[in-house]
Amino acid sequence: MNVTLRIQRFNPETDSKPHWEEYPLDVEPSDRLLDALHEVKWHHDGTLAFRRSCAHGICGSDAMTINNVNRLACKVLMGDLGARVTVEPLRGFRIVKDLVVDMEPFFEKYRSIKPYFINYDPDPPTERYQSQEERERYDDTTKCILCAACTSSCPSYWGNREFLGPATIVQAHRFIFDSRDQGANERLEVLNDRDGVWRCRTIFNCTGACPREIKVTQAIGEVKKLLLFNRMV
Amino acid sequence: MYHSFDAIVVGAGGAGLRAALELGRSGSVAVLTKLYPTRSHTGTAQGGIGAALGNVEEDLWEWHMFDTVKGGDYLTDQDAAEILAREAVDTVYELEHWGLPFDRTSDGKIAQRPFGGHTHHFGKGAVRRSCYAADRTGHMILQTLYQQCLRHSVQFFDEYHVVDLLIQDGVACGVVAYQILTGEFHTFRAKAVLLATGGMGRLFRITSNAHALTGDGPAMALRRGIPLEDMEFFQFHPTGIRKMGILITEAVRGEGGILLNDRGERFMERYSPTLLDLAPRDIVSRAIYLEVRNGLGIGGKDYVHLDATHLGRDVVESKLPDIADFCRTYLGIDPATEPMPVQPTAHYAMGGIPTDTDGRVIVDEKNTALPGLYAAGECACVSVHGANRLGTNSLVDLVVFGRRAGRDMARYVRENDFVALPPEPECEACDEAERLLKGTGQERVADIRQELQDLMMDDVGVFRVEEQIAGALSKIGELKSRYQKVALDDRGQKFNTELLEAIELGYLLDLAEVTAASALARQESRGAHSREDYPERDDDHWLKHTLAYQTGEGVELKYKPVSITRFEPKPRTY
């Protein structure tokens, strides 16, 4: 099928601001958008820059704004995108080049909530036990691949870049609701801030954007509830 | 720019991160990675990590060791296999202690399921040994190790593409890295360097491997005179999504899924009466090729069906959620109601940089170590996987030998001083980048790469025969000369991924050459190396590891003995 890719381009070495370029292509409906971007890069214009690695929606490299929605380029098929496809870098982050944005502020926020398992007891000789129900409790948020699609789709984040953002809260949720973890209070302290969970206005963009189908807004709600009603001890 | 650390780790997958955790405790360490750590391909591992915990039925590490040796068609070094099987247990508990969210049994222990080639009582029947977290075990391992590195303040240089390995007077002394963001070259001086750059599946057209898996570590080592071991053994996983190569984990068969041909026959009954669909991967991949060759592929085409419809929606959605998602996204089918179209996909390099069981890189048949240089993970060859790796054994390899390499490096940096860097350490890498950036020829990177991948897939793939391998070897030579005439569109400094792809293609060409040369020489069939002109295993002549060196006159091959401690080689039937 014939399609036109409309890609926002920006070369930091020559451009003062981004501009659009169009690429007519012949693709298969079963091709991923990532395949089409590669077609451009490999056969038409090698200067096009984007991140990618796994090509099947697991590494989180290629989140971008596709027909106005944040998605992974490798997880959307051309047949589902129509004849004109617009591709832009993720919003809310500084553009480095073409579809590549500066991820450092994103990872800095991620690191701020102590995204690692904390347990002060001595390690037992075998595994710590955990029931299937306890394990299920935080299953959803363990799926996060840190692609930033959610944070970049969040109007509260666009309004205030100090907001920790949904991805960070998802990562905190993964530990706070893990029965083996003892760091909940340390994390809740960071999250209980104007720029923490309270900046979330329950707009649900994040949930719609998440390629891992994590119930992001629900997870944020669960953290809020915990802060309001019963701080964990 | 110039940096100095006691130890440098190249690669932030499971192996690199596990080693870094060991090193972070004892001195200064930096991890350099061309991808953000959480983008590493360890994150895509689905099925599980094997360890004889015995949580759901009796299991012993000796059985795990035996399976590893037999699975590797007796090319496995048995001293290494023993370490792997013994230490697997402890490293899995360690991961759990760091918070890894394993699935659980009803009594709260780590859950385990069957996997290809893993048996009880030395081959009597399948055993549940694979510890898993749904079908995203690798994702959880990668996340958990990265999280612990953050906790212990390991220093990361993200999106630094290492382009050269520095060796002075026979001692490793650092690396040169290209900072992707700025296009600057950096010299990292170190007392010890660990290569943990992962796989090289991008040698082949159809692969489960990420675009970034171009064998950079092995190729850089090769260019510095270090041999590569057993490169002729490359595993094709039987169940990749047709055409795309995306992996459908063996756990589908572990949970009870079966392979069917066009007639709806469970054809593995004919090839492996005991283990059936859970036979080792080399055997299942060959079975699929033979079915297809006999016109029994689906609709006469080049694929078969993997059927999980009888497992029920609950099992599919709860134990294999990502697989269900892949099928819906990429095939538009629901695996709970329709079979999946699959074909073998290039998956895992058994070969790589030769090391001893402490991760020290060795350079000859006498196991002489190169001081200060280490390798671990898929880019290394311990050799624990021999001629064919068992499922779940790579993740074990990462943590067991990543940990051992890290510990030995910590000792090494304590006991040794920095050595002098070579004069102008960056110049070779700079010159090569300059050459590529200024190239004026007519060749495109993508064209050469495509031809190389087709060549390797068709002529150095699942089945091999002398004329084809020899033909491939000479065509690789031609591709190498065409590579000298590559021209790039992007001549900029910042985020020039075209330049990086060109550099990676250079690595692939070198690796293809040693792979083909090693495969051509080995006149037998063993594990994943299947020669139609030499269909039998030949222990009298070929029970030995290949060491391939790059020389001015092509590839030079040497051989070194296999370590055999407990299990004498026997015919391999399942």
Ligand SMILES: Cc1cc2nc3c(=O)[nH]c(=O)nc-3n(C[C@H](O)[C@H](O)[C@H](O)COP(=O)(O)OP(=O)(O)OC[C@H]3O[C@@H](n4cnc5c(N)ncnc54)[C@H](O)[C@@H]3O)c2cc1C
């Ligand atoms: C789809 C899939 C499923 C799998 N499932 C399983 C399973 O269930 N069980 C199992 O045991 N095994 C499985 N495997 C195999 C296993 O996952 C891999 O062999 C293993 O994860 C490799 O880990 P690694 O640490 O060696 O490398 P990787 O995780 O690939 O990491 C490589 C690292 O090196 C870096 N790097 C590479 N080149 C450079 C360079 N030039 N400069 C700087 N950095 C560089 C990368 O950025 C990356 O951080 C699977 C493999 C695949 C592809």
Ligand code: SF4
């Ligand atoms: S929550 Fe979803 S969208 Fe947000 S970073 Fe994680 S995977 Fe991406």
Ligand code: FES
């Ligand atoms: S390339 Fe890995 S998520 Fe798309």
